[in-house]
Amino acid sequence: MAESEKEAALPPKEEFSDWYNELLWMAEIMDVRYPVKGLYVWYPFGFAIRRSTYNIIREILDNSGHQETLFPLLIPENEFMKEAEHIKGFEDEVYWVTHGGKDPLDIPLALRPTSETAIYPMYKMWVRSHADFPIKLYQIVNTFRYETKHTRPLIRLREITSFKEAHTVHATWEDAEAQVQEAVELYTEIYRRLAVPVLRSRRPDWDKFPGADYTDAIDAMMPDGKTLQIGTAHHLGDNFAKTFDIKYEAPDGEQRYAYQTCYGISERSIAATISIHGDDKGLVLPPEIAPVQVVIIPIIFKKGAEEVLAACRDVQERLKEAGVKVEIDESDLRPGAKYYRWEMKGVPLRLEIGPRDLGNNVAIAVRRDTGKKEQISLPEIEAGVLQKFEAIQNNLYEKARDELESRIFDCTELEEVKEKIQKGVATIPWCGKKECGLAMEDRIGAGILGIPLTPRGKGKEKCPICGAETETRVYIARTY
Numbered sequence: 001m002a003e004s005e006k007e008a009a010l011p012p013k014e015e016f017s018d019w020y021n022e023l024l025w026m027a028e029i030m031d032v033r034y035p036v037k038g039l040y041v042w043y044p045f046g047f048a049i050r051r052s053t054y055n056i057i058r059e060i061l062d063n064s065g066h067q068e069t070l071f072p073l074l075i076p077e078n079e080f081m082k083e084a085e086h087i088k089g090f091e092d093e094v095y096w097v098t099h100g101g102k103d104p105l106d107i108p109l110a111l112r113p114t115s116e117t118a119i120y121p122m123y124k125m126w127v128r129s130h131a132d133f134p135i136k137l138y139q140i141v142n143t144f145r146y147e148t149k150h151t152r153p154l155i156r157l158r159e160i161t162s163f164k165e166a167h168t169v170h171a172t173w174e175d176a177e178a179q180v181q182e183a184v185e186l187y188t189e190i191y192r193r194l195a196v197p198v199l200r201s202r203r204p205d206w207d208k209f210p211g212a213d214y215t216d217a218i219d220a221m222m223p224d225g226k227t228l229q230i231g232t233a234h235h236l237g238d239n240f241a242k243t244f245d246i247k248y249e250a251p252d253g254e255q256r257y258a259y260q261t262c263y264g265i266s267e268r269s270i271a272a273t274i275s276i277h278g279d280d281k282g283l284v285l286p287p288e289i290a291p292v293q294v295v296i297i298p299i300i301f302k303k304g305a306e307e308v309l310a311a312c313r314d315v316q317e318r319l320k321e322a323g324v325k326v327e328i329d330e331s332d333l334r335p336g337a338k339y340y341r342w343e344m345k346g347v348p349l350r351l352e353i354g355p356r357d358l359g360n361n362v363a364i365a366v367r368r369d370t371g372k373k374e375q376i377s378l379p380e381i382e383a384g385v386l387q388k389f390e391a392i393q394n395n396l397y398e399k400a401r402d403e404l405e406s407r408i409f410d411c412t413e414l415e416e417v418k419e420k421i422q423k424g425v426a427t428i429p430w431c432g433k434k435e436c437g438l439a440m441e442d443r444i445g446a447g448i449l450g451i452p453l454t455p456r457g458k459g460k461e462k463c464p465i466c467g468a469e470t471e472t473r474v475y476i477a478r479t480y
């Protein structure tokens with residue numbers, strides 16, 4: 001992509017929607033010009049961010065007893081149509097393959113919108129005894145959903161290109177409940193590594209996953225005050241086990257239906273990371289997922305050019321040795337134009353090395369998150385750079401966490417909720433009855449996001465609709 005093509009300037013971040021769309025292009029994350037609505041193309045730079053993000057997801061899942069696998073994309077109609085709730089929830093979203101070449105297929109095949117109905121007929125064949133449990137498998141695949149709402153790259157796709165779905169099987173309802181809790185903790189840890197603080201809540205019953213007993217959700221606060229659902233964990237009870245006849249021999253010799261969970265993350269993880277940390281100059285990437293972690297800018301004058309370049313190359317070699325992804329920008333652009341380009345790409349650390357710095361045996365380190373310039377002595381460049389990465393990671397998380405906390409408003413009146421959700425998420429008492437919840441949503445014009453998993457009740461309060469006493473407060477928010 002030639003620099004000249006990028007004449008357009010990046011809008012300020014407070015024009016979030018335009019900023020987001022321009023940034024995906026200017027930082028070379030995604031090309032949105034693919035000729036099918038809701039399908040987009042990864043640029044290599046964006047794909048490198050996806051790789052490192054999903055390496056973190058794999059590491060955390062693999063280190064907690066999960067195994068990665070791969071199931072087919074196409075699901076025969078008769079299997080897909082088995083679970084009534086699941087069908088109701090997905091029948092408007094499923095793409096169907098009806099022909100092989102010119103031959104009409106005798107059984108239409110669904111493109112998986114999610115893989116319960118691909119996996120569970122196989123689980124039925126695999127599960128025999130309680131000794132088989134827990135089964136904890138996941139796959140990272142593309143899934144297809146005929147989304148009718150406004151599609152957006154990384155946020156609402158028709159082809160979800162990076163759909164990590166885990167599907168687990170257990171002996172009891174309680175074991176599955178514990179697994180949902182583990183999934184929520186693992187997701188919180190994944191997002192901690194992306195320096196993204198999260199809201200964790202139980203979705204209201206009318207908003208749970210089709211076929212689930214309940215859904216726990218992980219939401220991010222986006223810069224425009226709307227929340228983005230960036231992960232969900234579902235307790236499936238024995239609903240699918242009964243539908244797909246997944247039974248096991250219990251220790252007492254009885255045949256019992258199994259209990260299941262499933263939990264998913266998509267490329268919304270990257271949308272949240274880009275949106276929360278970015279600024280008016282472009283991406284600000286947590287070091288662990290930055291495709292380029294350090295860019296070295298040689299400050300060249302006529303005199304001493306060779307020494308400066310030699311020193312830059314030596315620093316590059318040493319940083320590579322230390323496992324750092326590092327580039328030298330030897331292009332003939334002015335330093336200012338170089339800074340612009342690498343700041344747009346969110347490179348966490350810039351090292352400037354000129355003749356004077358060489359004389360002082362230092363490099364000037366410029367942090368992308370704070371813009372602060374600090375000297376690092378050349379003999380300690382590896383340790384100095386890795387230390388800066390840690391400081392950047394912590395600063396990004398703390399800044400985002402403070403921002404999130406500042407956007408949670410405990411309200412007492414519904415009118416106040418309407419006002420506060422323009423800026424973030426509101427909490428309000430709720431008696432838990434569905435009719436009160438739906439009445440609240442009507443009055444406010446926004447949905448109940450969920451009941452916080454860490455209670456935010458303030459003792460005995462009154463439901464704003466029916467006046468019943470309650471100790472529960474719920475999150476209310478505008479959502480993507």
Ligand SMILES: Nc1ncnc2c1ncn2[C@@H]1O[C@H](COS(=O)(=O)NC(=O)[C@@H](N)CS)[C@@H](O)[C@H]1O
Pocket residue numbers: 113114115116145147154155156157158160164165166209229230231232234262263264265266267268
């Ligand atoms: N159209 C979409 N585009 C991008 N991400 C999506 C889309 N639909 C859902 N997601 C993400 O995928 C996650 C899992 O999707 S889900 O429907 O909630 N859950 C499932 O499909 C379950 N089978 C768990 S894997 C959601 O939490 C959301 O973050």
Ligand SMILES: [Zn+2]
Pocket residue numbers: 430431432433436463464465466467468
């Ligand atoms: Zn009520």
